[in-house]
Amino acid sequence: MSQPLPLRLHHHAWITDDQEANRHFYEDVIGLPLVATWTEREVLSGAERAYSHALYGMADGSALAFFQFADPKDQEEFKTDLNYTPLRHIALKVEKETQEAILKRVDAAGHADANAHVLDHGFCVSLYVTDPNGLILEFAVDHPDVKQIDAERRATAHADLARWLAGDHTSNNHWR
Known part of the structure; x- marks a missing residue:
């Protein structure tokens, strides 16, 4: 018996220490538009906390979302420091022209920490870029015989x- 599948990714959430640096990277360099910024106060883990939640949109309506807390103690508590591995990443499907344009913008922006590089996996060709938060993004172009x-x-x-x-x-x- 087959089960209904999720329709699409709604959003993937992450923590950022600097919403403006993050906005510059995602909107100005990568090219994802800022589509919403929610500023909230709510009880999380037993305490009222103030935070912003900025979302960067993709063509299918899904988004990459980033939280930043007003209180540095809250920011530290919810921070997503993880052991670095290139295998923990978000892969986004793009057209070849989009991938090339992203690489040019990353290079032009001078983000040395972005560690931009391309790998041919056979079934797709991927551009890997590291954002200001340490999150690795993969921009994948499918093989013509996908x-x-x-x-x-x-x-x-x-x-x-x-x-x-x-x-x-x-x-x-x-x-x-």
Whole structure:
């Protein structure tokens, strides 16, 4: 029995220490428009707290959202410091022209900490950029045969996982 799937990502939330630096990066450099800023006071974890919640929109109506608390103690309590790994990232589908334009804007903005680089995964080509908060963004351009690739992976997804779990770690990515 198949279950209904979520319709789309609504938003992904993160903490920022500087809403304006964050706005500049996402709106002026990456090109995502600031579509809403909610300023709130509410009880969170047993205390009333003031915060802002800024959302940057994508074409499908979803958003990347960033919180900043007015009180530095609250900011520290809710901060999302995580051990760095390049595998923890948000991947966004883009067209090749969009990916190229983002890379040019990142380079022009001089964000040395952005660590912008491109990797060809075979099934997609990805631009990786690190934002001012340490969040890694992936801007992925699908392979021209993405429908065929998707159909093949869906057809063998369970068998591939079972094979991996059984100890067979042979690559099944023949698009590289």
